[in-house]
Amino acid sequence: MEPRLADVSLPDLPPLAGDLAPDGEYDGVELRDRDLTGQDAENARFLDVRITGSVLDDVTLSRAQLAGSVLDDVRASELDAVGSVWRDVVLTGCRLGAVTAHASQLTRVRISGGKLDYVNLRDAALTDVLIEDCFVGELDLGGARLTRVRLAGVRVGQLDVTRARCDGFDLRGGDLREVRGVADLRGAVVGEQQLIELAPALAAHLGIVVRSG
Numbered sequence: 001m002e003p004r005l006a007d008v009s010l011p012d013l014p015p016l017a018g019d020l021a022p023d024g025e026y027d028g029v030e031l032r033d034r035d036l037t038g039q040d041a042e043n044a045r046f047l048d049v050r051i052t053g054s055v056l057d058d059v060t061l062s063r064a065q066l067a068g069s070v071l072d073d074v075r076a077s078e079l080d081a082v083g084s085v086w087r088d089v090v091l092t093g094c095r096l097g098a099v100t101a102h103a104s105q106l107t108r109v110r111i112s113g114g115k116l117d118y119v120n121l122r123d124a125a126l127t128d129v130l131i132e133d134c135f136v137g138e139l140d141l142g143g144a145r146l147t148r149v150r151l152a153g154v155r156v157g158q159l160d161v162t163r164a165r166c167d168g169f170d171l172r173g174g175d176l177r178e179v180r181g182v183a184d185l186r187g188a189v190v191g192e193q194q195l196i197e198l199a200p201a202l203a204a205h206l207g208i209v210v211r212s213g
Contacts, residue, residue, distance in 0.1 A: 003128040003148045006088040006108045010050050010070055020044065020059070132173070142181065161185060
């Protein structure tokens with residue numbers, strides 16, 4: 001089942017004056033080519049915001065809410081987004097190092113292009129999410145709820161789905177180098193070749209001994 005994504009299209013926006021701040025309210029503004037290193041936007045709200053060509057190293061977005069927004073060509077070595085809420089958000093061409101976003105909610109989110117080294121979405125809720133045409137070093141979805149989530153043209157070094165709950169998690173477009181928690185892929189969709197590659201791990205989980213001859 002395909003993710004149900006919204007069309008996020010923003011007009012020209014005025015630049016944001018000043019820096020980010022905890023509990024901040026940002027509505028209909030743009031942050032272009034900004035160095036936001038170390039800034040704290042905990043519990044802030046972003047509505048119809050565009051962030052492009054900016055550096056978000058060590059930025060805090062924990063418990064922040066982002067809606068109807070676009071992040072384009074954003075770079076961050078570390079990003080704290082624990083417990084954040086993302087709704088109708090598009091990320092394009094972003095290069096992110098360590099993203100800590102466990103217990104977050106992602107609804108109608110598209111991640112397109114770029115590189116993500118490590119993404120922690122443990123115990124998160126992902127609904128109608130598309131990840132396409134990018135590289136993900138490690139994607140931790142342990143304990144996450146995955147509803148209509150699709151990988152398309154994505155290479156994943158390590159995928160962890162331990163204790164995940166899948167309802168239409170489509171892995172067919174993913175090049176999966178290592179999968180942890182294969183026993184919890186019930187409800188996921190895989191391709192024929194992927195099934196062959198997962199067979200040894202599935203056999204081990206079921207206690208099946210495979211011998212030649």
